[in-house]
Amino acid sequence: MSTAERVVFEHVTKRYPGTGGGQPGAVEDLSLQVPAGAVCVLVGPSGCGKTTSLKMVNRLIEPSAGRILIGETDVMQRDVIELRRGIGYVIQQVGLFPHQTVAENVATVPRLLGWDEARRRSRAEELLQLVGLDPARYAGRYPAALSGGERQRVGVARALAADPPVLLMDEPFGAVDPIVRERLQNELLHLQEQLAKTILFVTHDIDEAIKMGDLVAVMQVGGRLAQFGAPDEVLANPASDFVARFVGADRGLKRLALLRVGELETTAAVTAHPGDDAADPRSRALASDVPYILILDGDDRPIGWVAAAACPVSGPLDPELATAMSPLLDRRTTLKDALSMLLASDVQAGIVIDDRGAYRGIVTADVIAERMRPPRSGTP
């Protein structure tokens, strides 16, 4: 396995001959750094130069000024053919070779690199397996006999064939239907967990950008970088009106989908075990924001809530009284799901449990709202 390499844009500019700046596809003084193994999504409206930026990495387009480094080397210093063989490339129309079988398509770069037949075949089979296509069924087919989603999988397999440290993807899922797109996105994320390639990914879809990117580079027409940062940062603190409009009025909701319960500071509920004396928990619950007592079993697993108002003043707590329930959340639940479950529950507090199902704390809508509030300017 080759390791991933960082990709660095240093003041990269691409102008097309004609009228000054601002032509579609032009890029103006783009500087950004994608660390090795990260997914960086270039996102923006059409004509913003995102595809141009991508194609300058493998020199399908050559910059007018500035440098692009892969690792430590300026791409312009390398032999263009050798450079391209070391960079995976996936495009929306896939661009499979119609006259070659799936296996031959996948083995394109290995063949160019002079691998022998047996090695090419075993590599093609390994990659088809990796992208979820059974080699026995698919290796010998021609692209014309594949569905759109299958073609795109073959395209990804072909891009990965020579194990390149960098992968360029230009709207790779733009031409498939939404259900297949969602599945391909998830598969790519899953694949990336094992591969840890440096991926530059172009899309015009902000939701896709937020979902796929470790980093998001928002570009605006004229080829200017409007904002560069982690998806949550871009959603929480849009750098300009343009970015705010581009990410959408519902950016708060988008952030909810991005954040998980594990990132919240949970608060403590008033808890008790069946048979405990009611007096103390009752008075504490009445004094708290959530006037309920959470009954836990012997393993600290939640049984249900007893309303403090309906609880006897003293005497042993009867678990039969614990009739109200609220959603069980674990650290991987997204805040969007958590909030939506909270809105429908009896008690406005989600119970956070660990992997064994034991109580760890509670999450209220207030806590979620607090986390969503953008940090005040001036604070680090």
Added chain:
Amino acid sequence: MIDVAWAVDHLDDLAWRTVQHIFLAGVAVAVGFVVSLGLSIWVVRRSRARALLLTLSSVLYTIPSLALFAALVPVTGLSILTAEIPLTLYTLVIFVRNILAGLDAVPADVIEAADAMGYSRRERLRRVELPLALPLVVGGLRLASVSTIGLVTISGILGDAFGGLGYFIFDGYRRTFPTEIWFGGIPVIVLAVVADLALLRLQARLTPWARTNQPIDPTLTAAARAGAG
């Protein structure tokens, strides 16, 4: 009307005239193909040279064949060149148009993918563009073959040493002997049809990916067939 005895008597002549016919047509088609392929590849990304080549080959095609054969006699004498030069020139317009159309038909995304994978220009042409242009190129080959097989007949105007099967047609006409005209004419048609069908077969062989009824899943299709049968 048809003098069968004469025909049977001249089967030997028919055989060697057929061979001559195939030879004259074959050389013209082969040379025309190689020249056109070279020229087409050279002009495919040069718009002015391309327009010039297309115009020139079209203009050549408008020259009446009879006139061209006759016009060459003072230059090349009664040599094989006098027959082959016009025959070859007439194939150019067919080949050039078809080869260029074939190369133009290669999808842009396939070219982009090939470049991005690290094909050199030459490898891309050899492994991607030419194979994908093949259906239209072979289409040109079929058209050129049929047309040239017909034209070889006219080269009979140059004398007994040329013309292939056309010799019989000219001779029969001169002698007002219809049997001989049919004797030469029908095999010309047969040759053209056979060449066309053979090349059609060749095309199917060479382009298995272009079959429209390609089975999605061979096992499934076999099962479906068994079920239907």
